[in-house]
Amino acid sequence: MRILLPILASAALTLSAMPAHAGSLHKDWESFKAHRAFHHLSADGQRAVTDILKARQILSAGQTDAAIPALYDAQKRLTAATTASQKFQAAENDLHAAPQHPLPSTHHAVSGQVDWLPVGGEFIASETLAPEQKAAVASANAQLKNGDTDSAAQTMKVVGQNADFILALAPIAPFQGAINRATVFTEGRHPQQAVEALDEALDSIVFVSEDFVTTLAPANATKK
Template identity: 40%
Template sequence: MKKIALLPAALLMLGTAAGAAHATPSAGRAVNRDFAKLSVDGSRAFDDIAMARTALANNDTAGAVKLLTDANNALKRAKSDNKVFMKAEAQLTPPKKAPAGAPAPAAAASTKPVAWLPVDGEYIVTEDLEPSSTKATAVTSANTSLNKGQPAQAAQNLQVAAVDVDFVLAIAPLDTSASDVYRATNLLAGKDTKGADNALQEAQNSIRFVSEDMVGTPDGQKPAGHGKKAANN
């Protein structure tokens, strides 16, 4: 995932997966349902943030400036996105298993409702499985398919193996993120590249994770204890 520098590359990139999901046949409707929760503009902004940090690390100030201009515009558009939701951080439901390398909150969770923007997602196995097991391999294949813009194939991977997974959402506080990016832009204009990078890192570190369960099963079969989440999803 290029949106958050500390997370592994296995995390899904909305830019490829979500765009393809809108044109997916019914076989991928369960995957479409999950990715429909994500914000295209939010994803774009956090892609820009990650790439701007890479540009700064490579002394490409001009490239970073262009990326931050795009990120600022994307976050402005995102303020009217119907994917935005209001909730206090203390009310967020953490996933059963957080993505490896996920940044831990540095302070106590706030009880004040704020606007959150869903910017990315990944399927994570909720069962204790050996990495080489059939189910673990199915989830890996599903995430790989989504990264390639093949959500229908991803859905098939999950359904055939009847894999119990969490769809983990990466969400960003909209106003705080927009403020961090705007601050980074101004710092960069003042030639303070280190300060700009720190501001962008703060935006990345403000991301939190929440989960929604999904069970993929072959058509016509219902896993024990998960009847309402069987293949009709």
Template identity: 55%
Template sequence: MRLKALFAASAVLLTSFSVAQAGTVHTTWEKFKAGHAMHRLSVDGQKAMMDVFQARDLLAQGKTDAAIPPLYDAQKRFKAASADNKKFFAAESQLQPAPQHPVSANHTPVANPTTWVPVGGEFIVSETLAPEKQAALANANKQFQAGQTQQAQQSLQVVGEDADFILALAPLEQSEGALYRAKVFTEGRQPQQAVEALNQLLDGIVFVSDDVVEKVAPSTPAKKAN
């Protein structure tokens, strides 16, 4: 479904260029794919996850005081993510986790339909790539995660149409609950329990193909933020 949408969007380009300009068309298609992927993500959701990882690292070192600000920031950013148009409402059974990135061994499926926030993404391939394409794909992921869209686009041109995109989805309500527990434990000077709460948040993340979101997001009503 995602590829169909991408090719449909580039159909005008294909009818406007000659065979001799095929390289230009291909480059344009790759840029569209990278931009489309970036558009899927929640900016606040991405920042919230960076805060979570920062707090987790500090708590693992026993630095409870230093971990409090990023925990508060993560809470505020998840709250902001709950109001943006990148979230969607669905049952986990609808999501079909990507086989290239299975859920954590400690993952507990969400029983009821819930709000999901796209908090990250990754370019993947299903076929074996030549070494230079593997290196380009690794660079594209690093650049994409750093918000360097233009550089990621350039790296993807080396990979070609073999690349696909998967999204990391965080269940909003469950993530906010885990963050609240982590904050309470941190303020109570219990770093180990706080780390466990953040691990529960990370274990709740599901990676899905972009085309799954294409199918699910428009067909289900968004859950209203409290």
């Protein structure tokens, strides 16, 4: 985020210095805000979750062999994601779960300081949005699930500041452990146990506000 601060200041100065182009600059500013939110996301982490959901769907149909490639891809991408600059360390007790995404009853909290990885994001529309803006939010969220952040940012231009962005954080070690167990169960032709392991991984995810990660991540980077 420290790299973004000069850009932020420059954009603010330009906005005040060129009032004749305020409309155009406002659109650029809104686009920048969306890209700033996406800056927190781990691309490999996002793709790993897509692989996990794909494998879960296949395993739910009892097809173990077909699920193995997706699980292998998820493992490789999670390994790559652990070196990403987007990860940060925190105790789960310090996370403030977003009210729009309460923790499931099957969630098992992790203890102590652990590494978290932003593996997904979601826009939350306010009730005051016009129907076309709510539709844009839904489209942007669908694009995010596919890992297409550029299109999502473009789609959100019609919404502006009237939507909050929340991040899905996965505790790296427990998340990886559950995926590894699911892979072992799948290789052993035990689809139901594999699905349960994948559900454990997905249930470990905590949704928090983008503002929370913005304030927490720089502090962790300084400590490291």
